[in-house]
Amino acid sequence: xKKSRKLMALxxxxxxxxxxxxxxxxxxxxxxxxxxxVPYLPYRYFI
Amino acid sequence: xxxxxxxxxxxxxGGVTSGAIxxxxxxxxxxLEQAEVVGGCCSTxxxxxxKFDTGASIVMITQPLEEAFRRMxxxxxxxxxxxxxxxxxxxxxxxxxxxxxxxxxDDATEVIxxxxxxxxxxxxxxxxxxxxxxxxxxxxxxxPMNTLSETARLELSHPxxxxxxxxxxxxxxxxTVQFLKNPVIQSTVAFQSYYAGAPPELGLGTLGFIALCExxxxxxxxxxxxxxxxxxxxxxxxxxxxxxxxxxxEKILLEGNMARGVLxxxxxxxxxxxxxxxxxxxxxYLKMIGPDNLPRWAVKxxxxxxxxxxxxxxxxxxxxxxxxDAHHTIKTGxxxxxxRVWNDYYKKGIRPPMGGWLISWPTESDPSLAPxxxxxxxxxxxxPAPYGLLGDNWDRLKPAFTEEALKVFESEVMPxxxxxxxxxxxxxxxxxxxxxxxxxxxxxxxxxxxFSSAMFRPHxxxxxxxxxxxxxxxxxxxxxxxxxxxSGVITSDYVLKDLG
Ligand SMILES: Cc1cc2nc3c(=O)[nH]c(=O)nc-3n(C[C@H](O)[C@H](O)[C@H](O)COP(=O)(O)OP(=O)(O)OC[C@H]3O[C@@H](n4cnc5c(N)ncnc54)[C@H](O)[C@@H]3O)c2cc1C
Numbered sequence: 180x181k182k183s184r185k186l187m188a189l190x191x192x193x194x195x196x197x198x199x200x201x202x203x204x205x206x207x208x209x210x211x212x213x214x215x216x217v218p219y220l221p222y223r224y225f226i
Numbered sequence: 227x228x229x230x231x232x233x234x235x236x237x238x239x240g241g242v243t244s245g246a247i248x249x250x251x252x253x254x255x256x257x258l259e260q261a262e263v264v265g266g267c268c269s270t271x272x273x274x275x276x277k278f279d280t281g282a283s284i285v286m287i288t289q290p291l292e293e294a295f296r297r298m299x300x301x302x303x304x305x306x307x308x309x310x311x312x313x314x315x316x317x318x319x320x321x322x323x324x325x326x327x328x329x330x331x332d333d334a335t336e337v338i339x340x341x342x343x344x345x346x347x348x349x350x351x352x353x354x355x356x357x358x359x360x361x362x363x364x365x366x367x368x369x370p371m372n373t374l375s376e377t378a379r380l381e382l383s384h385p386x387x388x389x390x391x392x393x394x395x396x397x398x399x400x401x402t403v404q405f406l407k408n409p410v411i412q413s414t415v416a417f418q419s420y421y422a423g424a425p426p427e428l429g430l431g432t433l434g435f436i437a438l439c440e441x442x443x444x445x446x447x448x449x450x451x452x453x454x455x456x457x458x459x460x461x462x463x464x465x466x467x468x469x470x471x472x473x474x475x476e477k478i479l480l481e482g483n484m485a486r487g488v489l490x491x492x493x494x495x496x497x498x499x500x501x502x503x504x505x506x507x508x509x510x511y512l513k514m515i516g517p518d519n520l521p522r523w524a525v526k527x528x529x530x531x532x533x534x535x536x537x538x539x540x541x542x543x544x545x546x547x548x549x550x551d552a553h554h555t556i557k558t559g560x561x562x563x564x565x566r567v568w569n570d571y572y573k574k575g576i577r578p579p580m581g582g583w584l585i586s587w588p589t590e591s592d593p594s595l596a597p598x599x600x601x602x603x604x605x606x607x608x609x610p611a612p613y614g615l616l617g618d619n620w621d622r623l624k625p626a627f628t629e630e631a632l633k634v635f636e637s638e639v640m641p642x643x644x645x646x647x648x649x650x651x652x653x654x655x656x657x658x659x660x661x662x663x664x665x666x667x668x669x670x671x672x673x674x675x676x677f678s679s680a681m682f683r684p685h686x687x688x689x690x691x692x693x694x695x696x697x698x699x700x701x702x703x704x705x706x707x708x709x710x711x712x713s714g715v716i717t718s719d720y721v722l723k724d725l726g
Contacts, residue, residue, distance in 0.1 A: 205427040205565060209397045212428050216677040222527035223682045225689050226511075 230256045232721065233488050233498040235475045235514070238266030239707060240698030241504030242455045243294045243714025244721070245469075246462025248502075250298040251722055255467050256496065257459075258488065260474040263452060264459050266504075266662055267669060267699075268707055270450030270595075274649050276543035276602050277595040279451040280661070281669060282707050283586035283604055284311060284444045284553065289364045290712035291454065297715060298461050305457030308445035309591045311553035315440075318557040318638070319410045320582075326552055327414065331357070331441050342408035352405035356435035359390045360442070363432070367703065367712040370719070371680045372687075393434070394676055399426035399561060401434025413558035417582060420609050422704060423534030423670035425568035426561055430675050446553060446591035454707065474663075478503070478514045484692040488514075499725065500693045502717060506665050507672060507684040507700035508533065515691060524690045531678060533668035534705060535572075535610040536655030538620075540631045542603045543596060543649030548587060548640055550603075555585040557608060557638065567609045575616035577623070580634045582608030600648065605635055613655045613666035620654035628652050670706070671699025679704060686713065687720040695721055 199207065234245040237259035249255040263269055267281035285291070288308065295302045302308070313326040325341060328334055331353055339346045362384055371377045381388060393401055398419035406412045415437045419429030422436070447453035459469055474491040478501055487497035503510040511520060511528045520528075559567070559582045571578035589601040596602050615623065628650060636643040655667030672678060679702075686701045688694040697717040699705035 205397070205399055205561075208569070209400070209427055213675070213677055216530070216675075219527060219530035220677060220682060222523045223530065223678070223684075226524055226527040226684050 228487070228497045228499055230254050230496065230498040231725070232256070232500050232502060233258065233496055234502040234504060234697075235478075235488060235510075236260075236266065236504035236698070237264040237455065237459070237469055238504045238698050239268050239455055239458075239710040240701075240714040240717065241502065242458040242462065242469075243711050244502050244504070244695075244697045244718040245467055246458050246465070247294065247297045247715065247718035248721060249462045249465040249467035251718075253721075253725070255462075256498075257467065257469045258473040258475055258490070258496075259469060259471050260663060261661070262471050264469065265452045265455035267664075267705075268451050268455060268710075270452035273541065273651050274543065275597055276541075276600070276649055277450050277588075278541040278602055278651065279586070279588060279604060280653070281539070282451050283588070283606075284446055285454065285707040286439045286444045287364055287367070287442065287708040288445065290367050290708045290715060293368045294458060294711055294715050295461060297718070298465070300461050302457070305461055306453050307448040309448055311444045311446055311591055313552050314444055314554065315414070316550065316552035316555040317414055318555065319413060320557070320559050320563065321410060323410055329441055329443060334441065338411060342411045345406050345408045345411050348405040348407065349411070352435075353438060353441075355390075356438040357441070359387070359393070359432070360435055360438050362387050364442075367708065368715045370686070370702075370716045372683075372685050372702065373681055377681060390432070393431040396431035396434070397427055398424070398429030398431060398434045399565075401431045402426065402561070409560045410558075413560050413564070414556075416561050416564055417556065417558045417608070419564075420535070421706070422674045423610070423668075424673060424675060425565045425609075427565045428568070428675060430679060433674075444553070446588060448592050448594075450588065450592070450595055475514065477516075478510070478691075478694065480515065480519055480691070483519070483690065485694040500695060500721060502695045502697055502721070504696075504698045505663065506533070506668065507531070507696055508665055509663070510694075510696060510700075511684075515694075520690060528684070531684075532673040533666050534670035534673045534699070536613040536658065536667040537609070537669050538607045538611055538627065538655060539653045540605040540628065540635075541649075541651040541653075542605060542635070542647060544601045544603060544646045545599065545648050546646045547601055548603055550585065550587050550590070550639070553587055553590050555587070555639070557581075557583045559608070564609065572610040572612050575612045575614050577611055577615055577618075577627075578609065580607065580630060583634070584608055585639065605631060607631075611655060613659075620656040624652060624654055627654070670704060672704070674704035686717045687724070
């Protein structure tokens, strides 16, 4: 049970990495650019 | 005792629009402007007999302007004469292809079918979806979407917009390449992301349809771009609006966390029930109010915004007609080049080489801006140029930059430029900063993307300082003539609601 959960997590991680590298560089920069702003969103909403 | 009901800091479009509407509603309103004229980025100045537009060169989407005048019971046409510009653009593509883009969509489709037959179907889909979305957005521009509930209310009243939500999450480039495959056609749609201050790969997806707004018509106001804020000011003055020039506001006066007026540079205090700031929100909060008077989270929020892009402008006075065939002529770069300007130059503090550019030719629409037979031309660096230059500064660089820009204009546009050039004036980012007091000479307020627009942009009714309101490029939908006029309308609505 524990082993299969670990395997699933590993597969999900590997899938995400593969997906990330299948994106164009522009798309990756876009995601990083938006991602960097996420921590500020609650503050921005209330200013 | 207060001196005024409303004090507005700055006579930019957001400031004059909100000030004029509030005056019409019976509020004793004063606008304080540090310059000698109205308009800020949307203004016109005289230089040796030629009239040059400071920044903005055309207006598209006239609905907010019409709405602003309607709120005063007036008609735009009685105050501003808008001359339609046809064609929209003359394009000099990066690969040497030259063509013009007409306003009429069918005519534009015809042009595309000649240059990129493979893109006709995509273009038709792009226009079908885009024109519907733009039409709906136009109706929504003067409606607030600054909170979750306002946005939800807006969506409910325009259910047709819901299906376009995915475009808000995508980048400008993502939208462009979804519909258009030919790199030249892509470049004519993608360069406009810089109209909102962002490279194609980072710009807001819905602005990928901005090109279509121009197919609803682009206009030039007779008398120069200043005619728009002047018209608004004249209408407001009929209701008692007062505008004072050469009045620089240093501070917003506070009582606890409540604005109660302003302090001018010369030490004068003017007390008011409310303050409307039409200056960059970073200046409003961090300089005029000061970090010490704000909660730490608010400082964090305002610090987290980037300003939206410095960009130099070259103003030319000629004694002959330039060899141009449209009010706007653009030289585009392909998508990769457009992004490279941002990633490899702008972000690294390196001045990009003069690649793409935008020329506007105001005397084509209004010959009265120059002496008879003469012309004015604005030559805009085709993208962002860093304010802080690595190992250099704009004052030192200005002569060499001017020389380089003139050489490009001569070799790519007008080979006999030097025989006809009567006047040259240049505004570098440092000059814009000094002239308009806009941080880093930013021309569109704050950077605009999904996470820094609408409800994630500073709120027009400040949520940290009571009785403080904001209008202009730093709020709502960002920089641009229609968006800042719309912000002025929305801000005045908040004030009317609060002060009744
Ligand atoms: C080079 C350039 C090209 C552009 N091209 C276009 C275009 O073609 N089409 C388009 O739609 N948009 C264009 N824009 C954008 C558009 O012009 C602006 O987004 C819009 O005009 C900004 O309006 P605003 O209300 O934010 O006020 P601003 O124009 O920023 O005005 C603010 C005013 O406040 C004043 N002020 C500042 N500090 C103080 C102080 N301390 N005390 C008193 N007064 C103060 C300033 O002098 C200024 O008059 C362009 C902008 C630039 C600069």
